[in-house]
Amino acid sequence: MDLQKRLDEAAAKHGVPGAAIAVWAGGELHEAATGVVNKNTGVETTPDSVFQVGSTTKVWTAALIMQLVEEGKVELDRPVTDYLPEFGLAYEAEITVRHLLTHTGGFDGDLFEDTGRGDDCLDKYVAYLHGTTKVHEPGALFSYCNSGFAVLGAIVAKVRGVTWEEAMAEHLFKPLGATQTALFGEEAVLFRASAGHIGPDQVVYPKWQMPRSNGPAGSTMCLAPRELVRFGRMALAGGLAEDGTRVLAERTLADMRTPQTEVPTVPGMLATAWGLGFELFDWGAFGHDGGTPGQSTLWRIVPGSDVVLAMSANGGAVAGLIEDVVLPVLRETTGIDVPGLPLPPASPSAVDAAPYAGTFTGPVMSLEVAGADGGLDITEIPGEFMASMGATRKTTRYVHLSDDHFVAAEADGGMHATVTFVMRDGVAAYLHNSRAVPRA
Amino acid sequence: MAGAMGQRLAELIAKYEVPGAALAYLHNGELHEYAAGVLHRGTGVETTTDSLFQIGSVTKVWTATLLMQLAERGLLTLDTPVAELLPEFKVADAEVTKTVTVRHLLSHTSGIDGDLFLDTGRGDDCVEKYVAACAGLPQNHPLGATQSYCNSGFIVAGRIVEKLTGKTWDEALREQIFEPLGLTHAVTLPEEALRFRAAMGHMGGGEPAPVWGLMRSCGPAGLISARPADVVAFGRAHLEGGLLENPQVMWEPQVAIPNPYTLGAHWGVGWILDEWSGQKVVSHGGNTIGQHAMLWVVPGTGTVVCVVANGGHSGAFTHAVATELFAELDGLEVPPTLGPPAQPVEVDVTRYLGVYERAGARLTISLKDGGLSLLMESTGELAGLDQPEEIPLVAVDDVTFVGRRPGDPDWLSAVFFELPDGTLYVHAGARATPKVS
Numbered sequence: 086m087d088l089q090k091r092l093d094e095a096a097a098k099h100g101v102p103g104a105a106i107a108v109w110a111g112g113e114l115h116e117a118a119t120g121v122v123n124k125n126t127g128v129e130t131t132p133d134s135v136f137q138v139g140s141t142t143k144v145w146t147a148a149l150i151m152q153l154v155e156e157g158k159v160e161l162d163r164p165v166t167d168y169l170p171e172f173g174l175a176y177e178a179e180i181t182v183r184h185l186l187t188h189t190g191g192f193d194g195d196l197f198e199d200t201g202r203g204d205d206c207l208d209k210y211v212a213y214l215h216g217t218t219k220v221h222e223p224g225a226l227f228s229y230c231n232s233g234f235a236v237l238g239a240i241v242a243k244v245r246g247v248t249w250e251e252a253m254a255e256h257l258f259k260p261l262g263a264t265q266t267a268l269f270g271e272e273a274v275l276f277r278a279s280a281g282h283i284g285p286d287q288v289v290y291p292k293w294q295m296p297r298s299n300g301p302a303g304s305t306m307c308l309a310p311r312e313l314v315r316f317g318r319m320a321l322a323g324g325l326a327e328d329g330t331r332v333l334a335e336r337t338l339a340d341m342r343t344p345q346t347e348v349p350t351v352p353g354m355l356a357t358a359w360g361l362g363f364e365l366f367d368w369g370a371f372g373h374d375g376g377t378p379g380q381s382t383l384w385r386i387v388p389g390s391d392v393v394l395a396m397s398a399n400g401g402a403v404a405g406l407i408e409d410v411v412l413p414v415l416r417e418t419t420g421i422d423v424p425g426l427p428l429p430p431a432s433p434s435a436v437d438a439a440p441y442a443g444t445f446t447g448p449v450m451s452l453e454v455a456g457a458d459g460g461l462d463i464t465e466i467p468g469e470f471m472a473s474m475g476a477t478r479k480t481t482r483y484v485h486l487s488d489d490h491f492v493a494a495e496a497d498g499g500m501h502a503t504v505t506f507v508m509r510d511g512v513a514a515y516l517h518n519s520r521a522v523p524r525a
Numbered sequence: 526m527a528g529a530m531g532q533r534l535a536e537l538i539a540k541y542e543v544p545g546a547a548l549a550y551l552h553n554g555e556l557h558e559y560a561a562g563v564l565h566r567g568t569g570v571e572t573t574t575d576s577l578f579q580i581g582s583v584t585k586v587w588t589a590t591l592l593m594q595l596a597e598r599g600l601l602t603l604d605t606p607v608a609e610l611l612p613e614f615k616v617a618d619a620e621v622t623k624t625v626t627v628r629h630l631l632s633h634t635s636g637i638d639g640d641l642f643l644d645t646g647r648g649d650d651c652v653e654k655y656v657a658a659c660a661g662l663p664q665n666h667p668l669g670a671t672q673s674y675c676n677s678g679f680i681v682a683g684r685i686v687e688k689l690t691g692k693t694w695d696e697a698l699r700e701q702i703f704e705p706l707g708l709t710h711a712v713t714l715p716e717e718a719l720r721f722r723a724a725m726g727h728m729g730g731g732e733p734a735p736v737w738g739l740m741r742s743c744g745p746a747g748l749i750s751a752r753p754a755d756v757v758a759f760g761r762a763h764l765e766g767g768l769l770e771n772p773q774v775m776w777e778p779q780v781a782i783p784n785p786y787t788l789g790a791h792w793g794v795g796w797i798l799d800e801w802s803g804q805k806v807v808s809h810g811g812n813t814i815g816q817h818a819m820l821w822v823v824p825g826t827g828t829v830v831c832v833v834a835n836g837g838h839s840g841a842f843t844h845a846v847a848t849e850l851f852a853e854l855d856g857l858e859v860p861p862t863l864g865p866p867a868q869p870v871e872v873d874v875t876r877y878l879g880v881y882e883r884a885g886a887r888l889t890i891s892l893k894d895g896g897l898s899l900l901m902e903s904t905g906e907l908a909g910l911d912q913p914e915e916i917p918l919v920a921v922d923d924v925t926f927v928g929r930r931p932g933d934p935d936w937l938s939a940v941f942f943e944l945p946d947g948t949l950y951v952h953a954g955a956r957a958t959p960k961v962s
Contacts, residue, residue, distance in 0.1 A: 126722045128570050202714075202741075203648020269647075270716030274723050274737045277568050293719040 086110070086417065088117040091410045096120050096398070099405030099499065102282045103130040104398035106410065107310035109318055110418035112391070116311060122399065123280040125289050133265050134277035135307040136397035137294070138382040139375025142303035143234045144341075145316070147186050147362020149241045149252055151337045158244050161186070161361075168240045171208070174217045182240070184223050185233035186361045187345040191221040193448035194230030194520065195470070197304070199296035204248050207239040210298040218448055220521055226507065227346045227359060228521035231302040238301020249301050260330045261319060265309030270294055273307045281379020282400030290379040303375050310382075310395035317372070317386040317393030342371050342388075349517040351490045351503040353424035354407075368423055370415075383411055390419035404499030427503050429492045433459055433484035441489075441506050441513045447522040450476070454516065460484035461491055463504065463516075489513070530850075534561040537845055541934070542837035544727050545572035548846060549753035550830040551761055552854050558754055564835065565725035567733045575710055576722040577750040578833035579738060580818040581811025584749040585679045587702055587759065588694070589631045589775060589795025590768055591686045594701055596627075597770050600689050603628035603794065610685045615660040621668050627685070629669060630678035631794045632779035636666040638884035639675030639956070644740035649693045655742040656684045665883040666957050670944050672780045672792055673883075673957035676746040683745020694745045706758050706767055711751035714741075718750050726815020727836025734815040747811060753831040760822040760829035763807075776807050776824070784940035784952035786863040786925070796822075801857045810843075819843040826855045841934040863927055863938045865919040872920040877941055881951050881958040888951060888958055893917065899928060899939065899953075 088106060096104050096119045103120035116132035153159040161183040165172045168182075174192050184190040196217065200209035214236070220228055238249040245252045250268040258266050267273035270293065281290040295304035319326050320342075323335035333341075344358035344365055356364030363371045372384040381403040384395045394415060398406055404426060415423045438456025445452045449471050453464040461483045467476035481502065483491035489506040506513035507521065515521045530548065538546050538561050545562030558574035595601055604626050607614050615622050616637050629635035641662060645654035659681065665673045683694040690697045695713040703711050712718050715737060726734040739748065763772040778791035778798055789799035789808065796807040801823075808821045817839035821830045830850060832843045844862060851857040874890075874897050881888040889900040897918040903911040916928035916937065924941045939953040949960040 123720070125720065126573075126575075128722060131568075201648050203646045203650065205648065270714065270719055271737045274715050274719055275565075275567070275725065275733070277570060278719055280720060289720060291720075292716075294716040 086115055086414060088115050088410075088414070089119075091413070092117045092119045092406075095406050095409035096401070098409070099402040100287060101398045101401030101403065101406060102287055103134075103279060103400075104396065104406060105130055105132055105134055105136065105310050106394070106396040107132065107314045108414055108418065109314050109391070109393040110414075114311065114314065122277050123289055124282060124287065125280075128277055130279070131277055132311065133309050134279060135265050135267055135273055135309050136279040136382060136399065137281065137377040137380045138303070138306055138308045138313065138384075138397060139377045139380065140231075140303040141308075141313060141373045141375040141382050141384050142301065142306040144362045144373050144384075145253060145257055145306070146234055146237050146241065146249070146301040147341065148333060149249075149256055150182065150186065150237055151333060151341060151361065152256055153241065153244055155334050155337060159240065165236060165240065169211065169236065169243055172211055172236060172239075173215050174219070175215065176219050178219070178223050180223050182237070183345070183361070185230070185237050187359050188227050188230045188233065189224050189346050190230055190233045191223050191225060191228065192217045192219060192230070192232065194220075194228060194232050195449045196232045197296060197299055197470070200298040202297055206297045207235065207242055207249060207301075210235050211239050220447065220523060221515075226515065226521045227348045228517075229519040231299055234302035235299050241301070253306075257316075257332065260332045261312075261315055261326050262328060262330075263308070263312040263315055265312050267307040268300065268305055276307075276309075278307060279380060279397070279399045281377060283379045287400045292378070295377055304377065310397055313382070313384045313395035314393045317384065317395070320371075320386055321388060321391060321393065348519075349489075349505040349507050349515075349521075350519070351427050351486060351492065351505060354426050355503070355519075368421055370423075383407060385411075385415060387415070387419045387421070390421070392418045394418075402499035404496070408499070427486065427492050427501050429484050429494050429501060430486065433486075436460065436485040440508070440511055443513070444525040445516040445522040446525040447520055450522075451525070452516055452522055454513075457482060460494070530557070530559045531561070533849070534559050534846070537842055538562045538834070538837070541839070541842035541845065542731065543834045543839055543842050544731070544836045545576075545724060546832065546834040546842065547572055547574055547576060547578065547753050548830070548832045549574065549757045550828065550850065550854070551757050552828050554827070556754060556757065564722055565733055566727060566731065567725070570722060572724070573722055574754065575752050576724055577710060577712065577718050577752055578724040578818060578835065579726070579748075579750050579811070579813040579816040580756055580820070580833065581747045581813040581816065582676075583756065583809045583811040583818050583820050584745070584747045586775075586795040586809045586820070587698060587749060588679050588683050588686070588745040590763075590772075591694075591697055591701055592627060592631065592682055593769055593772075593775060593794065595686065595689050601627055601685070603631070607681060607685070611656065611681070611688055614656060614681065616662045616664075617660070618664050618668075621664060625668060627682065628779065628794070630675070630682045632792045633672050633675045633678065633955075634669050634780050634792075635675055635678050636664045636668050636670060636673060637675055637678055638662045638665055639673065639677050640883075640885035641677045642740065643742060645742040647741055651740075651742040652680060652684050652687060652694055652744060655680050663884055666944065666950065666959065667946070671942075671950070671952075671957050672782050673952075674955035676743065679746040680742065680744070686745070698749075702759065702768060706755075706762055708751070708755040708758060711749060711755045713744060713748050713750070721752075723750060724816060724833070724835040726813060728815055731836065736814060739813055747813060753833055756818070756820050756831040757829045760820055760831070763822060764824055764827055764829070773824070776805065782952070782955070783942045783950070783957060784925075784938055784955075786938040786940070787953075788955055799860075801851065801859055804855070804857055806857075817843060819847065821847060821851075823851075823855060823857070826857075828855050838934050862936050863921065863925070864936045865927055866921055870920045870922060872923055874920070876949065877951075879960050880962045882961045883956065883958045886956070886958065888953070890918075890951070897926060899926075
């Protein structure tokens, strides 16, 4: 499939410092790597280099929970407090394990509090969540929730009596036979380890790793793409690792792929539904995407075609790699007309802005929506946390795509952002951009 | 050698089976940097002059410098009892708990068991927890009676820094040394090392070490990772200023080292002191899991040298680099490693036979095949990493013996000595170990 040439050309064209891809197709593993893992060191990327795989970690954390379900130690529809009595929020709500796995818990999901490097970091994080505010009723809506996955990691740690990292190593890395894995800096340093690159000059992000408190949600795990492929093949093999070791029950994998909640979003590139941990795509694939500052990972598992693809990149316009490498390879290997990235229509239809206009306020930012020529102007007003990360007030023009979906007129990093409005009685109750942001 | 150093370093790493090494030196005010080999045989990543190596116990001089900075600010003196600075500090001996001073800690004369390698976690409270765990540490020798290398003492010293500054040792180090000196390639934590090329240690068989580094609690005793140029900049500040008003206070001899053939003749404050061709040389070395570093500073000539290596016969390698380099740069003769005498020496060894023991180690001296034999066993947390080793000893004089591991170019030396109370000790590997039976 000439993966190497495609990746080299796409990375050069789209300003990507380094990337690696692994594709299982036609009963073979194909791998390629390009560029450098870190522009400062100039160390070349190899297929066994490790990248921060970000939120793809959530599927692995979900698998650790599902193993506990198989063992009868956790029930999906029991309250989290059954397993973690110390869990609580700033308000009363009965939140179940299933709510957390499906991002439907309804509380602020973007809390990245650094509770230190120590083994007590998840306990401290769970204590910190006691100040967390409500976004919606449990189960009412999908709203991407990092905090919930940190709590799931805390459940794994508590029930197993080990750290989340120890559980990951023992119950997934080991039975899967995964070798290019790291959860701590002291492990990543054993490999060629990728660093994120940011900004117009693609400089190395000054802090190599995000806080350990969000590890189960994806702040720390590093993998070579082939390890995501390994997991994906296990999922396609009904829970069996390559050497026949059972990692998960066949039934569990089926459950993890069964739609649990719909995602208000533009179908195609983005998941339209969530299973237990897995993102589900309307063209037949499942998987997950992930990102840390400057690093991005895309992971697709295609049942029926026996195709698994994982790609990680450490900066630049990753959308270009998706357009030029991922989509063509998926189309060729699966024979499916895999939908591309969302694009603004050539001549957008006029739309009445009134039902959408107003202010929507979430825990990390507010969004002001106003009618504008040919669509909507949406202004992001970062809250304290986002401002501390360098976010500034920014207005983006969106044009109408279909139904209550809108797409940014201009691409940012090669990608046109989308928003979907969740309507109640003809008026937008939530602006949805993977997070549900309620009308103020 | 200096001109052709790039070539020479590559030759020397081949000779001493070192996977990768780097060298920086300051001579006549000019910095020179060289690198050779690979950082990690598994990944094949090449060593560069900007690569970070673990400098291990060279860190102790940095921790000592932090304390001297606090002393210059009037927060302590070398003779301040540790208990005054850390009321919670406690070791097994109640009298030592009360009377041990900062000077004892920084000159390895406290006698406190120095080899407690206890993992107290990755968190910012790791040094505090380590000091709490020192409560049961026994004495290797009476307080102030001699010198015995003491890692735990430097971790306690690091805790003093934390207590007085209200910061972690890592933060205090960054604010008091890294930042004022403008060091860009010096870190303490692995997630910081990941922004750079970082060396991996290699074990006896040449394979990469099973883990990258030591537990974080060892920080103040040995967890800096840096490129050699940044270590040279630290050494330079001790000659030319930048950190302390009076850095030479740290070169004043505090204790004679009973075995002067291994590291130097005296210990100062943090630094090891020696004399080469009549010139004072202050130095420190470091060893971590498969990595080795040396820093030498020659106040009389202004020369500062740092060599780092990630495996192989690294001690013999850095000694060889120093020998060639100092001869060329300053006309200094680096004392050769003590070896067996040309003519065998007859020594009555009867009184030396027996078991010598300190926490973490047992040394057994016995007669084998007509000669002395030294059996070294680890008994502490590192016991799993180390195999017992037996080395035949050759007499050099009445109290001095040398031996070496099969296939190792490094000779080890052991010196027997007696304290005024009549206890017999053997001084080897920089540690004093009393005879127990």
